[in-house]
Amino acid sequence: MDLKIRDVGHAYGPLTVLDGIGFEVPAGRIVCIVGPSGCGKSTLLRMIGGLERPDSGEILQVGAPPAASLNPLTFIFQDFALLPWRSVEGNIRLVLEDHRLGAAETERIVAGVLARTNLTEFRKAWPRQLSGGMRQRVAIARALAVSPAVMLMDEPLSALDAQTRELLMADLVALWERERFSAVYVTHNLAEAVRLGHRVIVLSRRPGRIREIVDIDMPLGERTGRMAELEAHQSRLWALIRDEAEAAEKELVGG
Numbered sequence: 634m635d636l637k638i639r640d641v642g643h644a645y646g647p648l649t650v651l652d653g654i655g656f657e658v659p660a661g662r663i664v665c666i667v668g669p670s671g672c673g674k675s676t677l678l679r680m681i682g683g684l685e686r687p688d689s690g691e692i693l694q695v696g697a698p699p700a701a702s703l704n705p706l707t708f709i710f711q712d713f714a715l716l717p718w719r720s721v722e723g724n725i726r727l728v729l730e731d732h733r734l735g736a737a738e739t740e741r742i743v744a745g746v747l748a749r750t751n752l753t754e755f756r757k758a759w760p761r762q763l764s765g766g767m768r769q770r771v772a773i774a775r776a777l778a779v780s781p782a783v784m785l786m787d788e789p790l791s792a793l794d795a796q797t798r799e800l801l802m803a804d805l806v807a808l809w810e811r812e813r814f815s816a817v818y819v820t821h822n823l824a825e826a827v828r829l830g831h832r833v834i835v836l837s838r839r840p841g842r843i844r845e846i847v848d849i850d851m852p853l854g855e856r857t858g859r860m861a862e863l864e865a866h867q868s869r870l871w872a873l874i875r876d877e878a879e880a881a882e883k884e885l886v887g888g
């Protein structure tokens with residue numbers, strides 16, 4: 634399933650946050666959204682996921698989601714959003730409970746996503762027993778359990794330290810290489826955008842408009858071995874948003 638975002642605009646009262654946003658998310662691709670603080674990245678993601686309706690424009694789902702998809706658009710948040718009173722397995726089962734799957738089918742899905750995210754031996758653990766990185770792996774496993782057509786990821790690695798971020802990025806790349814999932818990935822971290830994005834949407838300062846759409850034509854699995862090229866992409870992205878990021882920063886500090 635592809636997503637087409639067409640001429641999306643939105644305001645909260647007098648505050649225009651998005652203006653004329655248009656891009657496509659082709660099936661099997663990771664599209665990153667970057668831009669200065671407060672430019673409307675999370676708002677745009679919520680609209681893509683149907684949590685909010687844009688004032689203007691449209692967001693189209695083109696083509697069918699995977700046959701087994703229980704929830705075509707599935708969010709993964711920065712704070713993991715795990716229920717502390719449920720085990721790893723219980724957190725994953727949660728998203729399957731409303732779907733009237735038989736016990737055997739539920740078990741097949743749970744065991745499958747635990748294996749795909751290397752969490753099988755942590756099945757009975759409680760969230761409080763896990764590191765931040767492991768918790769986010771559980772959140773990713775839970776998202777995979779509903780076979781999403783597109784994963785909507787809002788700063789999924791921002792709460793993690795640099796080393797854990799590296800490990801999770803490598804996990805995501807390995808997962809993508811096996812499964813070719815589709816994702817819209819919001820981040821303020823340009824290093825993540827160039828490691829994970831097939832396409833990077835650069836938004837301007839609020840109201841968020843498209844500054845540029847940068848396609849990074851380098852296989853994800855090769856990127857850690859081609860750091861110099863990646864850094865060139867990253868510098869280019871930074872050049873696009875530096876001035877506006879500075880201005881946005883001052884605006885936030887000044888109220």
Ligand SMILES: Nc1ncnc2c1ncn2[C@@H]1O[C@H](COP(=O)(O)OP(=O)(O)OP(=O)(O)O)[C@@H](O)[C@H]1O
Nearest residue numbers: 645650668669670671672673674675676677821839
């Ligand atoms: N429900 C809402 N009601 C009113 N204003 C809102 C609402 N949600 C977001 N905003 C405002 O819209 C603007 C864009 O917010 P949003 O969270 O989408 O930006 P962002 O680019 O994700 O920011 P950051 O990089 O800081 O996370 C901000 O000024 C924010 O305060």
